[in-house]
Amino acid sequence: MRRVLLIGSGEVGAKHAEALMRTDGLALVAVADPAPAVAPPAGVPLLERWADALSGFGPDVVVVATPPGVALDVARTAARGGATVLVEKPVTVDEAALAPSAEDARIFVAFQPHFAPGLPELLARRPAVRRAEVTLVCRRDRAYYRGWRTRYATAGGVLHQQAIHGLALALRLLPATAIASCTTDVHRVRQWAESEDRITATATFADGTVLTVDARVDSHEERRHEVTLHLDDGQRLRIRGRNLEAGLGDSLAAPGDLQLRQAMYRALPTGGTSSPAHPSVFPLSELRRTLEVIDRVYRTARTVSEAGTAA
Template sequence: MVNFAIVGCGHIAKKHAEAIKQVANANLYAVCDTVPERMDDYVKEYGAEAYTDLDRLLADENVHVINICTPSGYHASIAKKAAEAGKHVIVEKPIALTLRDTNDIIEACSRNDVKLSVVHPNRFRPAMIWLKSIMEKGLLGKISHANATVRWNRNQQYYDQAPWRGTKALDGGVLMNQAIHNLDLLVWLMGDVEEVFSMSATRIRNIEAEDVSTGVVRFTTGALGVIEAATTIYPKNLEESISIFGEKGTVIIGGTTANFIEHCQIEGMSQNEIEQIVNEIKENPYGKPGHQCIIEDMIQAIHNDREPIVTGNDGKRALELVLALYKSAETNQPVKLSSLM
């Protein structure tokens, strides 16, 4: 049995608790929050121990894995403390808000020989697993370009729920908070980004960070990409999609949260084959919950002494792309990712 402890009992913590509950050899042993009443439901429903002091939690030898579910600006300090205490770490996206903090997290986990996984659960969606597999097989041929689109709604009430939402110090805007999952998929599928040019704005929401962003990217392969992300879409979430355009095929994964094959044409693949794949995914578009996959993978990584599927460096790659887009928007200049180092 692997004992997990959730730090930060806000909205996303419930997904972690439910994921842990669904895994046979996982146990939600403890929760930690500075506001005691936020932990009440976890104590009652899951039998978790309640801690208001992080240091006391980390001193508990029964805790094996720390799940960090706090506002993003606190990820780094908690992750480093957890690693120093010999605890494995699962950190919600983004891994951190700066590359310095990210590097510190990765180094602390490596130095203390603990596992580090970043929560990018969309990689475990059936459509994305299928798309990754056909790209690895080269079935789309040489890729010309790709599109990553997030057209969602986060109204003012969403941002007003907590003072940290939409701030640059603790949260970030649509790129750092909402679209980073989509950007993780883009890099996972297309490979490293070499250069970006971006424009962003705060058009409608009363927040410090951006509520809309557009950008173009050049991958190290020479392929190009287009990014569009917004939380200004009226009146509700419209779409999230990943589109890949190759010399031998075109695939668009879409829907409100990028779960369905909306278009597929691949050289040498019959219409019947394509329809079978499309229908199979339509019957089970969400698959096993991504957070549950992350929990299961962490347990296997511990038992088999291997890296988790979504590593700290994976989280860093997604963050680098966001930070490059931010820097480009601020300077109105193209930005090479190598300049961020």
């Protein structure tokens, strides 16, 4: 039985807590959060200081579900103590902060939608992809952007918060070459601090491969988060779902969030510094490319007003 400490008890932390409690082979021993938005499950102790929880419980696994301003420090401290660490996205909005550190060998990144049908096999064989299209359609109300999500500097924006599942998947499959050019339009219709309502971008890489993004968080259309891959052999693969969860399979048979989270936990390495044994789990160092691309997209952005003129 692996002892798990959950750090962070907000909206995302609560989802982890529920799934951890229902996963065989794992025991949620404590939750740490100085100001929990959601109470931990009955019988699970709540500690104010994550450092006290680490020293007091000596967990085998630590799940970090805190805002990006503190997540990386928490993860590296937990890894330094010998735990295997799973970090929630986006960990940090500063790709330079992911400069290699000795503790990083124990820190792993995983997105539960990447465990959808067909995706582990796709990541394992890495087909030659010449173009990837990431599409996100959802609606977030004003309450979502309260607190730490209000500003780009602390939350990262739509690409870090919502579209990162599809972006990280696409960028793991595209060749890791430099960005040759990038164009971006950002729409801020509702004017909620720095939060975008829509962002569209096209990034062309040095080898001619292309990544496009169309992420809308002020839409009344049916929710979906999809990735379309155009392969060198002419084949097109469409990864579908509200949040990729149908994968390459039948939408009607798509697994639920609980099943995907349980698969994610079970895939975590047990050897501390061992390499990921599952293709949908990747080391912290690989997240840097996703953050580099997102940063370039935002740095090339022009803001488009409601009337459609660039500012």
